[in-house]
Structures are given as structure tokens and as C-alpha cells.
Amino acid sequence: MYPALNPLVLSLKESATLAINLKALEMRRQGKEVFHFGFGQSPFPVPEPLQQALRSNVDKKDYLPTRGLPELCQAVAGFYQQEFGYEFAAENVCIGPGSKELIFQTIYLMEGPLLVPAPSWVSYGPQAALRGKEIVPIPTRRDNGYRLQPEELDRACNRLGQCQKLLILNNPNNPTGAFYRKSEIEEMAAICRAYQVVVISDEIYAMLNFTDRPHCSIAQYYPEGTIVTGGLSKSFAAGGYRLGVMLVPHGLQLVLEALKSVISETFSAVSAPIQYAALEAYGNFETVRPFVQRTNEIHRWACEYLHRRFTGMGLNCPRPEGAFYLFPDFQNQREALRKQGIFTGRQLCDLLLEQARVAVLPGSDFYLGATELGVRVAGVDYDGAAALKAWPGFEQINDVLAERLFPRLVGGCDRLEQFLSEL
Numbered sequence: 001m002y003p004a005l006n007p008l009v010l011s012l013k014e015s016a017t018l019a020i021n022l023k024a025l026e027m028r029r030q031g032k033e034v035f036h037f038g039f040g041q042s043p044f045p046v047p048e049p050l051q052q053a054l055r056s057n058v059d060k061k062d063y064l065p066t067r068g069l070p071e072l073c074q075a076v077a078g079f080y081q082q083e084f085g086y087e088f089a090a091e092n093v094c095i096g097p098g099s100k101e102l103i104f105q106t107i108y109l110m111e112g113p114l115l116v117p118a119p120s121w122v123s124y125g126p127q128a129a130l131r132g133k134e135i136v137p138i139p140t141r142r143d144n145g146y147r148l149q150p151e152e153l154d155r156a157c158n159r160l161g162q163c164q165k166l167l168i169l170n171n172p173n174n175p176t177g178a179f180y181r182k183s184e185i186e187e188m189a190a191i192c193r194a195y196q197v198v199v200i201s202d203e204i205y206a207m208l209n210f211t212d213r214p215h216c217s218i219a220q221y222y223p224e225g226t227i228v229t230g231g232l233s234k235s236f237a238a239g240g241y242r243l244g245v246m247l248v249p250h251g252l253q254l255v256l257e258a259l260k261s262v263i264s265e266t267f268s269a270v271s272a273p274i275q276y277a278a279l280e281a282y283g284n285f286e287t288v289r290p291f292v293q294r295t296n297e298i299h300r301w302a303c304e305y306l307h308r309r310f311t312g313m314g315l316n317c318p319r320p321e322g323a324f325y326l327f328p329d330f331q332n333q334r335e336a337l338r339k340q341g342i343f344t345g346r347q348l349c350d351l352l353l354e355q356a357r358v359a360v361l362p363g364s365d366f367y368l369g370a371t372e373l374g375v376r377v378a379g380v381d382y383d384g385a386a387a388l389k390a391w392p393g394f395e396q397i398n399d400v401l402a403e404r405l406f407p408r409l410v411g412g413c414d415r416l417e418q419f420l421s422e423l
Contacts, residue, residue: 008130016122016365024359035412037377038359040174040325042237043384044295049287050238050277057276066264068095069275075283076245083285084206086219086228088247094259095270095278099204099229099244102259103168105266106200106227106246107131109258112164115156117148119327119366119374121174121202136160137367142374145318146176146327150187157195167192169218170202172209175366175376176327177303177320179209182216189221198252199226204244205323207235207292210300224251234323235292236281237384243270243278297394298387299324302379302409305402309413310377313420329363329374336423337373344370356419358412381408 013019020038027034067073073093080086096102104127107114113134116124125135138156140146148169157165169188172179192199199218206215219226231244248256263269281288303320310317310328317328330337330348342348345362352358352375363374387405391397403410 008132011129012126015126016361020359020361023353027357033357034353035356035358035408035415036381037379037412038361039380040323040378041239041380042234042295042324043380043382044237044291044298044388045385046238046241047236047281047288047291049280049284050232050236050241053280054273054277057273060272060276062272064269064272064275066260066269068093068270069272069279072275072279072282075279076247079282079285080228080230080247084215084217084220086217086247087223088228088249092247092249092256094246094248094256094263095275096244096246096263097242097267097270098233099202099231099246101267102229102244102246103127103200103202104130105259105262106255107133107166109262110164110166110198110255112166112198113160115153115165115167115197116367117146117152117169119146119175119363119368119376120168121170122361122365124168125367139368142316142318142329145178145321146173147178147180147184148188150184150191153188154191157191157197160195162196165195165197167197167199168202169199170205171215171217172205172322173325174205174323175325175361176318177323177325178318179211179213179321180216182213185216185218186221189218192218192222192225197225198255201226201228203228203230204234206230208296208299208324209322210296210303211321219247219249223249225249227252227255232278232281235296236288237291237295238277238281241274241277243274245282294388294391295384298384298391299379301394301397302382302406305406305409306377306379306413309417313413313417315420324379326377326379327363327374328377329372331373333420333423334373340423345372345375346370348373349375352416352419356412356415358415358419379409381412382406 024034024036074090076093077088077090108131114128115136118137128135228247233239315328349362360375363372364370
């Protein structure tokens with residue numbers, strides 16, 4: 001048979017992050033050595049309090065309310081109030097099977113073009129494409145740490161006029177590890193208010209902060225127009241639990257009502273046992289706070305180690321300030337790569353996997369041009385359980401212990417250094 005498909009689907013490909021993960025794992029199954037810097041999944045075990053809560057609630061089988069378990073909605077609102085100072089109530093909260101799905105459904109139900117800082121997470125654009133929505137990448141600059149600047153946002157909004165617009169702002173950022181400054185956020189809030197921009201503030205990495213500055217969100221300065229998303233996958237190391245949260249302000253009540261309707265006709269509700277497990281994370285956060293703080297410290301060390309190695313090799317790479325990603329570029333090596341017939345980021349990544357056995361993703365998967373030589377590195381290719389158990393503290397770790405706990409980070413850097421020396 002030759003079934004007819006929705007033409008909006010035909011242009012899509014498998015998510016780049018999921019595809020590189022499958023490819024790298026298959027190579028390992030074949031016995032090939034691969035340094036897997038391509039997939040951003042927390043390597044740590046799920047915190048024991050969440051595991052215990054899940055085990056204690058395996059008997060929960062009833063459908064839960066569409067927006068989520070009421071106690072969980074209350075706990076999520078309280079968590080964001082306590083940790084970040086946001087003014088959301090339980091009735092502003094929606095629970096979904098990952099923030100990815102909640103973002104997709106929100107993009108789907110709202111009108112207007114989607115503004116996406118470039119580089120940004122791979123799935124925002126394809127989600128908008130499934131709706132037939134105009135996607136407007138806003139290029140950012142390496143010398144600004146790839147943080148969207150207010151003047152760049154202002155120009156993009158001005159070109160689009162006074163129509164409703166959506167802006168995705170991921171902070172801290174995947175793929176760059178960028179972490180926004182308060183002054184930048186304040187100015188962008190004023191611009192969004194002036195241009196009728198609805199903001200989806202993707203804060204899935206909000207607890208992964210490597211700086212001494214508190215997390216700053218546009219929701220604090222533009223509360224009436226900002227939707228906040230988060231979930232269990234990153235700082236709680238429970239990606240496979242597939243539980244995300246969305247907080248919608250009273251000013252966007254119509255969005256929440258529409259979202260409830262869409263959810264009722266699609267996934268109905270998130271798995272009941274998983275919601276009860278999440279209640280432990282959000283409602284009793286003090287039981288997991290030490291885990292979050294300790295793993296954040298390990299993520300910070302790993303990213304700062306990679307940054308030190310990359311810049312030592314002559315790669316351009318802004319210092320990561322959060323999440324667990326870096327975005328080095330090979331611009332300084334462009335001429336040497338050109339002599340080998342390498343002109344695009346995709347060709348570069350293929351060559352790195354073939355010759356150095358290092359898996360990374362090209363900038364073109366994150367809305368940059370095809371010939372840009374920036375690549376995303378996920379600094380999580382290590383045994384998280386072993387690292388968590390043996391971690392001596394940020395100031396105490398030495399080279400010998402680092403090589404024992406993080407051999408694939410060290411080995412991958414060694415392979416990259418060798419690759420560059422042979423160009």
C-alpha cells in the first residue's frame with residue numbers, strides 16, 4: 001500500500017538527538033568504541049525517594065484529572081514559589097507526559113509565528129512545522145555566549161508587526177549552556193509586552209546553575225504573558241518517567257482552558273503512579289535537595305573540564321553556565337577541514353564519528369546555517385551512579401580520580417585533540 005500522509009509530516013525526520021543516541025548505542029553494541037557526546041540524558045540514578053514513592057503507588061490505576069493530580073498541582077505551584085518566587089497557584093498548573101509534549105500542544109493551539117533564538121533545542125521548529133506555523137530563527141552571537149540580546153529580539157518583533165507572536169526562551173540553554181543575565185531578561189520582558197509576544201519559558205534546566213547568580217526568569221518581569229515549563233527529566237534524573245509541568249498565568253487563562261480540552265482528546269492524563277512519584281519530588285523537595293545540589297556540582301565539573309580541554313585545543317567555546325551542554329566551533333580549523341572536503345557542520349560531525357569515534361550534533365540541527373561549524377556536546381557520557389558515590393567535592397577532585405570516574409569524557413577529549421593535531 002501507498003498511504004497518503006499529512007504533507008506537514010512528510011518534511012519531518014527523526015529527532016536529531018534521539019537519532020544520534022540510537023546510532024551511537026548501535027555502534028557500541030557492535031563492539032566499537034564511541035565517545036557519546038551526542039545525547040543529553042542525565043546519567044544519574046533516579047533519587048531514592050522518587051523510586052520509593054513509585055514503588056509505594058504501583059496500585060494507583062484510576063484515571064487522574066486531565067490537568068493532573070490535584071495534590072501534585074499544588075506541590076508544583078509551591079515548589080516554584082519557594083525556589084524561584086513565581087506567583088502561580090495550583091489552578092495555573094498542568095501536568096503532561098514530558099514538557100516536550102506540553103510545549104507541542106501549546107504551540108499547536110496558539111496562533112502566530114514562532115520566534116526561536118538560534119541555536120536552540122532541536123524540537124521547537126519541527127513542532128511548529130507540524131502545525132504549519134511560520135518559524136523565525138533569531139541568530140545569536142558567540143561573543144554574547146549565544147544569549148539572545150534584547151536588540152536582536154526587538155528587530156525580529158518589529159519586522160513581524162503587531163500580530164501575536166510566540167517566543168521560546170530556553171534558560172539555561174540547550175545546546176550552549178548559556179544562562180541569561182537579569183538585565184537581558186528585564187529588557188526582553190519590556191519588548192515582549194510591547195509587541196504582544198507570548199513567551200514559553202522552557203526552564204527544564206533551571207536547577208542546573210553553575211554560577212553564583214540566582215536563576216532569572218522572564219516570568220518574574222512579564223508574568224502576565226509567560227508560560228513556564230519544567231519537569232523531572234534533568235535535575236531529577238528521571239527522563240524516562242516522562243513527566244513535565246506547565247504553569248500558565250491567569251492572564252493566559254484561555255490557553256489553559258484550550259490545553260485542557262486538547263489533553264482530554266489526546267493523552268487524557270499522565271500515568272497515575274508516575275504522578276504520585278513526582279509528588280515526592282515537588283511536594284517534599286528537601287528530601288532530594290542534596291541529590292540535586294550534588295549532581296549539579298558534578299555537571300558543573302564535567303562541563304568546565306570539557307571547556308578547558310576544548311579551548312586548549314584551539315576550539316572556540318563560550319564557558320557553559322548551566323544545563324550540561326557546550327557549543328564549541330571549529331571555525332579556526334575551517335581551512336584545514338576544507339582541504340579534506342569538509343564544508344558543512346554535518347560533514348564535520350560525520351568525520352568526527354568516523355575518525356575520532358566522537359558523537360556530536362551539528363549546529364544545523366539547532367537552526368544555524370549548514371556551513372556553520374559549531375557542534376553540540378553533551379557532557380554526560382559517564383557512569384552517574386559511580387560518580388555520585390565517589391564524588392569528593394568540586395575542589396577535591398584530582399586528575400587521577402577524574403580519569404577513573406569520567407574515562408569517556410577524558411578519552412573523547414584525547415581523541416578530539418588527536419584528530420585536530422592530524423588535520
